[in-house]
Amino acid sequence: PTLIRLEDYVAPIYWIRTVELSFDLDPAKTLVTSKMQIQRNAAVPHGPLRLHGEELTLLRVLINGESVSFRQEGHELIIEGAPDADFTLEIRNTCAPEKNTALSGLYTSGGGFFTQCEAEGFRRITYFLDRPDVMAVYTVTLRADQAKYPVLLSNGNLLETGELDNGRHFAKWHDPFPKPSYLFALVAADLVSREQRIRTRAGKDHLLQVYVRRGDLEKTEHAMNSLIASVVWDEARFGLPLDLERFMVVGVSDFNMGAMENKGLNIFNTSALLASAATATDADFHRIESIVAHEYFHNWTGNRVTCRDWFQLSLKEGLTVFRDQEFSQDMAAAPSARAVCRIQDVRALRSGQFPEDAGAMAHPVRPDSYVEINNFYTATVYNKGAEVVRMYQTLVGRAGFEAGMKLYFERHDGQAVTCDDFAAAMADANPGSALATRLEAFKRWYVQAGTPRVQARGSYDAETQTYTLTLRQTLPDTPGQTHKQAQVIPVAMGLLGADGQALPLQLQGEAAAQGSERVLVLEQLEQSFVFVNVASAPVPSLLRGFSAPVLLDDGLSDTELLMLLQHDADAFNRWEAGQRLALARIIGAVRAGAALQLDAAFIQAMRAVLRHAELDPAFKALALTLPDEAYIAEQLAAAGHSVDPQAIHAAVEAAHIQLADALHEDWAWAFDAHQVRGGYQPTPQQAGQRALSNQALSMLVLHATRSGTTVWPGRAYQRFKDASNMTDRLGALSALVNAHAELAVPALERFHAQFRHEPLVVDKWFALQGRAAEVDGKTFARVKQLTQHPDFTLKNPNRARSLIFSLCMFNPAAFHRSDAAGYVFWAEQVLQLDAINPQVAGRLARVMDRWNVLAQPYRDAAREAIARVAAKPELSNDVREIIERALA
Ligand code: HT7
């Protein structure tokens, strides 16, 4: 396998300006013909034409209608004698969609044809310059059996349809926008569509269509509403209109990720598209809204302006995640609901990206090398990338950010560009800003991996009434990177007075106070900020809204954190204070090797949150959720301690049980007080009430099963049976399963019987069991048994994720076993999956990224399992890269 390096980037020697593709679709052998107009790139030295192609059978190569000599080397088709002047290249080849279990390129699913070309799937369809800086205008003709594949779709506008001999028909599509091959798509299947016409501000009419299998049509209303809201939002917030007459979305149940932004023809995993109250949870509704928006927003950030090379992936992904996060906040509308969105995003970052940034796969937001690009669709590129974009907005303000976006599109519409181009547009649109004056230093966020640590210490001088805040940053070493330079870290902050009120902020040298919140810019390794006219010793509230993706140590005492939890004007930091109090207790117990015993002050603070008259139920549910075990492990590792997943789990479980016991009456009140009256709506308000009542129910069932009472398990079973929506049904079921209540067994059976014809719900059934709280190895044993269940298959990525990933990635206590059986299981599943779908196998392989911070005996056993996988000669590049980095 070759290591591809950013520093080796060279522009292509040839451009492909137009391509006419035709497909004779057949599951066993599809015939592809491609006619390309090719032009030499005069800006680079001459060389042979090298086209990418994988798993193809080549039938013919013609240049300007004449046969030409060529050779095939590895995955390249090389033509030495291509003319200097513009020429036509015609290629004819076949591929085998039904054998394509990797789900990259052209494949079959549920009796239809679908494509997935990002990042390098187009080369599995035909020979091409399959790189994002080669942008062509596509005209595509599809031919297929009419009865089996009545719907024939590709990018752009439909030019022509008609019937052919032998029951076949055709459709011809033309996409006027030049695009890279990764945005190509086709669909040929038996589908139906929900349609909606929409008029944009310019008065243009557009057709929106959502295509799914016949029985799923009534589950597309939410996706269509989300799409309409996305179109309206992008025009209102960024002035970016829909540029296509027709915008199509298609659902498919075999899919490697959530969805794909192909120009005008987005293809979605059904799990990210279909929802009804009966089959989807509030979390599913929320996820669908955000993924529909994300793919739609790519139409500008990704498609109109694309990436020059795959190292620039965060240019489109970080920016588009930022945009979908902003959209979700705007949709949530109420300030408390916005804060809930932010908290959820930060939780995801901390439990998914922080471990990545500290582990074997740590890489910068703009990676500098890769073997398999599929391995770099990571939390760092997506979520840390989004935080980098958010910091631009924090540094230049909302209006400044919008001006930067405008300039970016003015300069680069129709181009394939780099992260530097984006940074330059932001800075140039905001001359003299906090960004423009330190642009080069800011750009270190793209090149330095690792989560910066910020230490903050304050000292108050009563005599001078000054408060000095000293901030220090340290940049941890990561694989291949040491001795890093200071980064630019925006620290949004405020100061609270003794009774919790917000203090006016005046820095030394300023004529007057400037409000009660501001952004300090930490750009050196150590910097002090002196606030004047501070009447009494304040409590600092730092990194409000999580203004930078760093690990903060502010040294605050319990008393100070309790005050922030009660009074901070920033909802994010109120939540954070509660998490910090919980974290300190859990980490204290783990480090002491002692049983965790929650103190009265903490319990009382949690009770106060739960009973608070004004706080939003969704916020309460998050504030009462204990920190994620993966995040706790990272905190320990960052402090130089080895990680014992069982000890962490035991401490979290103890905290959980003590909160269930001590707040028993409060949970009973919360359960009754947060029942939703009226019909199901996936609104933030209703979802918040359901989140809190389901959390209360799970605490009540836990308390009851431990104390041997049956009332609450009985009520949970009743609710499970009678629930009018999936959120409540699944909430009640998981309360029973996680408490290992006796009624869990009949409930699981009933659930499966009721929903066995709904694949997305069967996924939930597997996932619930894969994530179930571990007691005496029962969960692990059950998962192994479930791999033999008739409904289980590794071939469908959703199903593989629902059971195997749930255990290995999201259930540390069941996975990290002292007998190493979890690791043996992981190795077997990685190898089996790798033979089917290397991309999904690569994801599973990443579970072991942090093996070397584990305590013994886990560490040695994990290493042995990784070595066992490494020893297999037939590994894919995907898995090999992950495994070799883990062992490096
Ligand atoms: N841009 C897409 C990334 C992607 C993908 C999607 C589906 C299947 C395989 C894929 N490989 C890469 C999805 C997105 O970020 O919107």
Ligand code: ZN
């Ligand atoms: Zn994306």
